[in-house]
Amino acid sequence: MHAPLLADFQRITPTLKVIADTERLKPFETDAFISHRALPLCAVLPESEAQVVEILKACNARGVPLVTRGAGTGISGGAIPLENGVLAVLSRMKQILAVDPAARTARVQPGVANAAVTKAAAPFGLFYAPDPSSQIVCSIGGNVAENAGGVHCLKYGLTVHNVLRIRVVALNGDILEIGSAALDAPGYDLLALMHGSEGLLGLITEVTVKLTPEPEYIETLLAAFPSVTDAANAVNSIIGAGVIPAALEMMDKMVINACEKFMSAGFPLDAEALLLIELDGAPEEVAEYLATVEAILRASHAQEIRRACDDTEREKLWKSRKGAFAALATICPDYYTMDGTIPRRCLPEVLARYAQLGAEFGMMIANVFHAGDGNLHPVIFYDAAKPGEMARSEELGGKLLEICIEVGGTITGEHGVGIEKLKQMCVQFRESELAMFHVIKAVFDPEGLLNPGRAVPELKRCSEWGGMHVRGGEIPRADMPRF
Amino acid sequence: MDAIVSSISERIRDAAAAKTPLSIHGGNSKAFYGGAIVGEPLDMRPYSGIIEYEPKELVLTVRAGTTLVEIESVMDRASQMLPFEPPHFADGSTIGGTVAAGLSGPRRPYTGAVRDFVLGTRILSGKGDDLRFGGRVIKNVAGYDVSRLMTGAMGTLGVLLDLSFKVLPKPVAELTLRFEFEEAMAIRQFNEWAGKPLPISATSWFQGVAMLRLSGAAAGVKAARQKLGGELVADEAGPLFWRSVRDQRAAFFQSTAPLLRLSVPPTTMPLALMTPHWIEWGGAVRWLSGAADLSMLREKIASVGGHVTLFRHGDKADGVFNPLQPVLAKIHRELKTAFDPENILNRGRMDNF
Numbered sequence: 001m002h003a004p005l006l007a008d009f010q011r012i013t014p015t016l017k018v019i020a021d022t023e024r025l026k027p028f029e030t031d032a033f034i035s036h037r038a039l040p041l042c043a044v045l046p047e048s049e050a051q052v053v054e055i056l057k058a059c060n061a062r063g064v065p066l067v068t069r070g071a072g073t074g075i076s077g078g079a080i081p082l083e084n085g086v087l088a089v090l091s092r093m094k095q096i097l098a099v100d101p102a103a104r105t106a107r108v109q110p111g112v113a114n115a116a117v118t119k120a121a122a123p124f125g126l127f128y129a130p131d132p133s134s135q136i137v138c139s140i141g142g143n144v145a146e147n148a149g150g151v152h153c154l155k156y157g158l159t160v161h162n163v164l165r166i167r168v169v170a171l172n173g174d175i176l177e178i179g180s181a182a183l184d185a186p187g188y189d190l191l192a193l194m195h196g197s198e199g200l201l202g203l204i205t206e207v208t209v210k211l212t213p214e215p216e217y218i219e220t221l222l223a224a225f226p227s228v229t230d231a232a233n234a235v236n237s238i239i240g241a242g243v244i245p246a247a248l249e250m251m252d253k254m255v256i257n258a259c260e261k262f263m264s265a266g267f268p269l270d271a272e273a274l275l276l277i278e279l280d281g282a283p284e285e286v287a288e289y290l291a292t293v294e295a296i297l298r299a300s301h302a303q304e305i306r307r308a309c310d311d312t313e314r315e316k317l318w319k320s321r322k323g324a325f326a327a328l329a330t331i332c333p334d335y336y337t338m339d340g341t342i343p344r345r346c347l348p349e350v351l352a353r354y355a356q357l358g359a360e361f362g363m364m365i366a367n368v369f370h371a372g373d374g375n376l377h378p379v380i381f382y383d384a385a386k387p388g389e390m391a392r393s394e395e396l397g398g399k400l401l402e403i404c405i406e407v408g409g410t411i412t413g414e415h416g417v418g419i420e421k422l423k424q425m426c427v428q429f430r431e432s433e434l435a436m437f438h439v440i441k442a443v444f445d446p447e448g449l450l451n452p453g454r455a456v457p458e459l460k461r462c463s464e465w466g467g468m469h470v471r472g473g474e475i476p477r478a479d480m481p482r483f
Numbered sequence: 484m485d486a487i488v489s490s491i492s493e494r495i496r497d498a499a500a501a502k503t504p505l506s507i508h509g510g511n512s513k514a515f516y517g518g519a520i521v522g523e524p525l526d527m528r529p530y531s532g533i534i535e536y537e538p539k540e541l542v543l544t545v546r547a548g549t550t551l552v553e554i555e556s557v558m559d560r561a562s563q564m565l566p567f568e569p570p571h572f573a574d575g576s577t578i579g580g581t582v583a584a585g586l587s588g589p590r591r592p593y594t595g596a597v598r599d600f601v602l603g604t605r606i607l608s609g610k611g612d613d614l615r616f617g618g619r620v621i622k623n624v625a626g627y628d629v630s631r632l633m634t635g636a637m638g639t640l641g642v643l644l645d646l647s648f649k650v651l652p653k654p655v656a657e658l659t660l661r662f663e664f665e666e667a668m669a670i671r672q673f674n675e676w677a678g679k680p681l682p683i684s685a686t687s688w689f690q691g692v693a694m695l696r697l698s699g700a701a702a703g704v705k706a707a708r709q710k711l712g713g714e715l716v717a718d719e720a721g722p723l724f725w726r727s728v729r730d731q732r733a734a735f736f737q738s739t740a741p742l743l744r745l746s747v748p749p750t751t752m753p754l755a756l757m758t759p760h761w762i763e764w765g766g767a768v769r770w771l772s773g774a775a776d777l778s779m780l781r782e783k784i785a786s787v788g789g790h791v792t793l794f795r796h797g798d799k800a801d802g803v804f805n806p807l808q809p810v811l812a813k814i815h816r817e818l819k820t821a822f823d824p825e826n827i828l829n830r831g832r833m834d835n836f
Contacts, residue, residue, distance in 0.1 A: 102678070102750045103748055103749060104674075104678055125679070147624050147628075154621070160599075176811060176814070180748075180789070182749075183591065183592060183746060183764060183767045186805040186835055187811060187835060189585075189631050189632055190632075190814070192632060192634075193628055193631070193632050196624040196627070196628055197627055213677075213680040213681075215680050237539075239539055240538065243652075244651065281699070281703055282706045284700075284702030284703055284706045285682070285699060285702050288700045288703070341620040341621070341623055345539065345540060370622070373620075373621045374621065375622045408618070408620070410618050413624065414622055416624055417626075425625060430615075433614050433615060433616065433626070434626075436608070436821070437626055437627055440818070442821075443821060444814065
């Protein structure tokens with residue numbers, strides 16, 4: 001409780017919904033990084049930009065930190081409250097303000113669900129392209145804050161490629177209009193800077209997104225392979241042949257079995273790896289690409305190639321892919337999902353090294369991921385009931401990410417750093433670069449009150465962890481539990 | 484190459500200590516663009532060459548001083564392209580200058596801008612620090628997106644060293660169609676087409692003639708051509724025309740009158756402009772050739788949600804770039820100070836904050 005701040009909120013915006021009792025704060029104690037929890041001083045649920053301005057001014061005046069949250073689907077812990085801070089929940093700001101079919105744009109409040117934008121655009125033959133697996137629930141404000149991806153970003157881009165303009169409230173209450181309804185805006189590209197800034201630079205109160213014409217025709221293929229290497233080679237050959245599929249997803253045997261058991265998608269159980277390939281465009285164009293892709297799949301030793309014969313079958317295939325993580329929970333309830341990106345040519349090597357490390361740790365690793373982007377999502381299974389297992393899964397996860405850095409990749413392709421990957425940030429970036437990130441934050445938030453301690457590690461923490469690293473990583477990160 | 488980087492870094496440190504500005508340049512093909520040039524020239528052309536290019540990865544990493552001509556000839560052999568179709572204002576145009584100026588060509592509204600394809604940068608800050616941001620992979624959300632922040636910053640935030648891009652296969656088939664449309668009709672038609680799944684890759688309108696380029700798989704382009712009608716432009720004339728638009732070689736752009744770039748929402752109806760104008764980017768860019776009261780024009784364009792750049796010629800004292808809102812100008816000044824505390828890198832080239 002922070003009585004003066006609560007009094008501020010009530011005095012300035014009497015209609016603002018404030019939650020300050022433990023019982024009703026419980027639902028907000030974590031995001032989707034569920035192992036870590038904290039109760040904030042209070043949660044505020046603004047309904048307008050004017051209320052957001054007042055909330056920020058009050059926090060700034062009292063020096064109270066603030067964490068912003070949308071639907072709470074983030075899986076790197078970036079929206080977990082701070083015990084000494086306020087949690088701003090933007091889910092009540094969920095109006096679609098305008099859809100302009102002629103200009104192919106939609107102007108929405110930050111709490112609008114990703115899929116709701118596409119639903120509003122559908123009558124005009126348009127859609128909002130980025131489609132994270134949580135799209136039915138996750139909200140646009142969070143999508144911008146995390147620069148969310150999805151299964152179709154190889155062809156259609158990430159959130160940063162599909163947003164034209166945002167309104168942001170800075171800590172001091174200033175309203176920043178960033179980007180424009182034109183294709184560019186004068187000055188530095190602050191729009192790009194805000195994407196993926198994980199709530200550290202300001203609060204997003206409005207987003208104008210770009211809408212894309214629905215493709216005329218879609219063809220979805222499933223290809224089964226006798227080995228992961230064959231499947232990975234097929235991925236590279238398809239892209240090497242000049243075809244950019246709308247989606248190019250891969251899953252290994254463990255995932256195939258889990259999906260089959262859980263959802264009966266009709267996946268071939270004797271395969272070591274599956275590719276799910278979507279081609280879209282004009283029917284004539286898709287037919288041309290289809291012939292190329294089928295020839296490559298056969299030459300890459302595909303043991304089975306199946307075409308979705310209608311929309312129902314295609315939806316079933318995608319449901320199985322997007323439900324893969326739920327299916328994996330049927331194998332083992334405790335698992336930990338990683339999110340590194342690597343150069344695509346390293347796929348066979350990296351997957352082999354993952355398997356080897358898993359064997360060394362005595363832990364199973366499953367792989368279901370965006371192969372076209374080289375964005376891996378290895379899933380580590382462990383038993384939370386066994387003492388020390390969680391810490392070991394965390395240690396293994398850290399090693400998997402470090403392999404990504406070693407081959408020239410990154411520790412996070414689309415899930416964000418949050419609290420989860422702070423330690424690996426110290427490996428990926430040098431001190432001078434991290435220092436620059438802190439200076440950038442200070443430009444927008446000189447008091448360091450917006451989501452402090454997330455996304456960018458403090459330099460002194462890096463040197464502490466660096467010391468730990470030298471000693472062999474034997475000391476668990478006690479302050480950062482995760483599932 | 485390490486020796487070149489060390490020597491540039493040293494020059495930056497010396498310049499910072501003496502507070503004397505440096506003017507970063509490559510081929511000098513965009514020297515006309517942006518605020519007036521001050522300072523000692525820092526020639527980036529020796530820092531040149533392709534660092535890594537594996538076509539199957541769709542990723543290219545290159546040194547800033549490399550010419551577009553060299554990059555495109557290498558990519559040609561792999562049937563790939565820089566998807567933002569950068570302008571070549573001269574043969575010596577470099578990739579570093581392209582990213583710094585943030586300029587994209589006719590393909591921009593349909594495929595993306597240079598900022599959309601930048602994946603990573605290595606820069607020297609105004610303190611001479613060697614910093615790397617982003618990477619060489621297509622998806623990366625670790626750290627703030629400083630690479631894209633560098634794009635279009637006119638070299639005011641850092642000296643660009645290495646640049647990584649996502650690249651794309653070249654379309655197998657391409658053709659150009661010609662239509663006779665009045666201005667309002669052209670704008671309406673461009674927007675209507677853009678709302679449909681058509682393989683459009685460029686649009687242009689000037690003096691009653693609209694041009695449309697289709698790119699993609701042969702079958703897709705053929706099907707779209709049948710749907711759209713129009714008059715097919717002869718094989719060689721199409722690419723020539725688009726190059727003249729991209730590089731501003733057409734007579735309209737070659738005039739010595741002030742050339743103004745109006746960036747507006749694409750559906751903005753004709754602006755009742757007295758001076759000759761050329762429309763690009765599906766209606767989102769209107770080029771104006773001739774004298775204009777810049778502040779009045781800026782007010783008018785702001786009211787439709789756009790902004791105005793004094794692109795070439797004219798009096799730079801009126802401000803090359805559209806003035807920023809005061810709150811944004813303050814952030815710009817502080818970002819500039821964060822990267823370049825002594826204000827030595829391309830001082831004044833971005834003149835709106």
